[in-house]
Amino acid sequence: MDYSINPDVEKFHLPDEEDYRQEYEKLIKLIHKQKEQDREIVVAMGLGFVGAVMAGAPLAVVDCFGILDDNKIERYFELGCEVKGLGPGPIDRIKDKARKRKPDS
Numbered sequence: 040m041d042y043s044i045n046p047d048v049e050k051f052h053l054p055d056e057e058d059y060r061q062e063y064e065k066l067i068k069l070i071h072k073q074k075e076q077d078r079e080i081v082v083a084m085g086l087g088f089v090g091a092v093m094a095g096a097p098l099a100v101v102d103c104f105g106i107l108d109d110n111k112i113e114r115y116f117e118l119g120c121e122v123k124g125l126g127p128g129p130i131d132r133i134k135d136k137a138r139k140r141k142p143d144s
Contacts, residue, residue, distance in 0.1 A: 099123065113137045 042050040054062075070080055100107075100115050102124045107115075112130060115122050116137035124130050 109133055 041053055041055075043053055044050055073080060099121045100112075100123070102112070102122065105124065107122075107124075109129065112122050112133045113136060116134050117140070122130055122134070
């Protein structure tokens, strides 16, 4: 089967190798364009139905390797993201500082 069928019995083409290659090339171009504008690149894993719905919600940033400095963590909080780190750390202090600086909407 090279297609998916929804509850209304509509058929949708399943991506093949060429579709993935084209999407990858578009993604690389988009990333380069955004990096030229000095923007952060964020990867959302598992963007299925639930992921697509959650994409409109505030993002959660997980610093698994402790690579984010205080300024980056503070900036994510200012943007409305939630930041989690592994182990003890200053995240709560940074969150409080960012909330105090953020103007009321």
